[in-house]
Amino acid sequence: MSSTELPFVPPANVLPKVGTVRVAEGERLRSVELPGVTLTVRSRPPAREGLPPALYVHGLGGSSQNWSALMALLDGVVDGEAVDLPGFGDSPPPDDGNYSVTGHARAVIRYLDASGRGPVHLFGNSLGGAITTRVAAVRPDLVRTLTLVSPALPEIRVQRAAVPTGLLAVPGVALLFTRLTREWTAEQRVRGVMALCYGDPGRVTPEGFRNAVQEMERRLRLPYFWDAMARSARGIVNAYTLGGQQGLWRQAERVLAPTLLVYGGRDQLVGFRMAQKAARAFRDSRLVTLPDAGHVAMMEYPETVALAFRELLEDAGELGARRVRHAGRADAGGDAVDEAGTDESMGG
Numbered sequence: 001m002s003s004t005e006l007p008f009v010p011p012a013n014v015l016p017k018v019g020t021v022r023v024a025e026g027e028r029l030r031s032v033e034l035p036g037v038t039l040t041v042r043s044r045p046p047a048r049e050g051l052p053p054a055l056y057v058h059g060l061g062g063s064s065q066n067w068s069a070l071m072a073l074l075d076g077v078v079d080g081e082a083v084d085l086p087g088f089g090d091s092p093p094p095d096d097g098n099y100s101v102t103g104h105a106r107a108v109i110r111y112l113d114a115s116g117r118g119p120v121h122l123f124g125n126s127l128g129g130a131i132t133t134r135v136a137a138v139r140p141d142l143v144r145t146l147t148l149v150s151p152a153l154p155e156i157r158v159q160r161a162a163v164p165t166g167l168l169a170v171p172g173v174a175l176l177f178t179r180l181t182r183e184w185t186a187e188q189r190v191r192g193v194m195a196l197c198y199g200d201p202g203r204v205t206p207e208g209f210r211n212a213v214q215e216m217e218r219r220l221r222l223p224y225f226w227d228a229m230a231r232s233a234r235g236i237v238n239a240y241t242l243g244g245q246q247g248l249w250r251q252a253e254r255v256l257a258p259t260l261l262v263y264g265g266r267d268q269l270v271g272f273r274m275a276q277k278a279a280r281a282f283r284d285s286r287l288v289t290l291p292d293a294g295h296v297a298m299m300e301y302p303e304t305v306a307l308a309f310r311e312l313l314e315d316a317g318e319l320g321a322r323r324v325r326h327a328g329r330a331d332a333g334g335d336a337v338d339e340a341g342t343d344e345s346m347g348g
Contacts (some may be wrong), residue, residue, distance in 0.1 A: 005156075021090045021218070024068045026075075029090065034110045039083050040064070040090035041111075046077040047236055052144065052318070053117040056082035057108060059126025059152070059296075060232050061193070063089030065215070070298045073306040078121055079314065084110060085128075088226030099231035101127070101239040102247075105134040109142065121309075125149040125298060126269065130248055136259075137251035145316060146282075147260040147309055148268040150295050154240040155250050155279065185214040199266035199294035223238065252281040252340035258316040259285045260308055264293030264300075275332055286312055 023029055024305040026044045042064035054074070056067035066080035071080045084091035085104050112118045118181075120144045124132030129151025136143040190212045219225050239248055259282040259319065263275040272289075279287040288308045290297050298305045313319045323330060 017262050021063075022057070022065065022215060024065075024072075025070065026072065031090075032111060032114070033166045034107070034114055037086050037094045037107045037110065038092055039107060039111055041081050041083055042068075042166050043081040044071055044075055044294075045153065046079040051077065051079045052121060053122065054078035054080045054121040055108070055112065056084070056086070056123040057125070057128035057132050058085065059128050059150075060236065061088070061112070061229060062125070062296075063215070064126075065089070065125070066296065066299060069302040070123075070305055073302055074309065077310060077319075083108065085131075085232075087224055087232070093224045093228060097231070099228060100235035101134060104131045104232070105138075108132070108135050109139055112139075112142045119144045121145045121147070121313075121320055123149070123298075124151060125296060126152045130236065130239060133248060133252055133255065136257055137254040140256045143255075143257045144318070145260070145312055146255060146257045147262070147305075147312065148278075149262045149305065150264060151261075151278065152236055152270060153252065153274065155271050155274055157328050159294060163309070171290075185212050186220060187222075190216050196268055197295045198300055199290075199292050200300070222310075236295055249281055252278070253283065255282055255284075256310060257284070260284055260312045261287045262297050262305055262308065263287070263289050264295060264297050265289065265291035267292060267295045269295045286315065304338065 010314050017092040021040070023031065023042070028045075030041055030043070034040045056064065056071065058064060058066045061344075064084045067080075067082040068225070071082060074080060086092070086094040086107055087099060094107065096103075098106075101269060104127070112120065112135075117176075119142050120132055120276050122132045122145070124130070124147070126149075130153060132146060133149065133151060133153070136146045149254075190209065191201075194209075195215075196206055198204065242248070244250065261275065263270070263272055263278075265272050269324060275287055279285050286308070290301055290304060293300050312321070342348065
């Protein structure tokens, strides 16, 4: 095998068992077989019958566990499910090896069509933000509202800390990285990820850190782990280069659903400066900025994100409340400021 080739990945039906995935109290996991892909879906029973459905989509290197805290806070508002994208979490690789943004979006659409749960309140973080933007643009019938936490939308000046992730897209780099970091422990890797993704890694509890280390140990035993990471990173880079109707910013302009945008002031992967551009691109948007948050605000400040989502529902008439035009400030992550106070600031 040459240095530019990715390692061989066996078919999903012969992949080894490497241990169980953590399931928080009140959660359930199930496997859903779809044409060309099998998805693991995490859910928790809603507080009551008849709540509208929601679907959560994680980012690069993440899993459905990234949404556990927010799902628990919103189980009285929505009937929530979170997917493990193909090749991540407990989902095996896609049959066709397609890890592009379009490939991941197709998997989400197939699940929503097969489950009959649409239209849903759709959530996405990072890569999941790019995926759900594409879903909302091409299948508006499947989306009630869209909530994006640090969405991976194209930037002209990429964050310096994001460069190593982008380099994973270069053929051979993933294989080289695995060789160079062979001696790194799972604990070292988790500390590095948390330093990159959290505004304040100190907010992670000891239990949360132990759980993350156990999950990292499990993933490192998967034969397709680095392949999924590299190909998905390449998918993001390729999506950034697309123009015309397939361009992510053009698709953002086509989204009809009311959209909540959440950006962290200490995000090292998605530029905080992109927040205002996103607010202008999505035609019916509300922008919440968390100055102390990093790349995963739904994990660092789940209460604040949950409050902002409830206000989005009120604003959209989903909770039967009067239209809310000024959400004001929330005392979390510094000051969490909803900047969608007027029609002019809602992107048109």
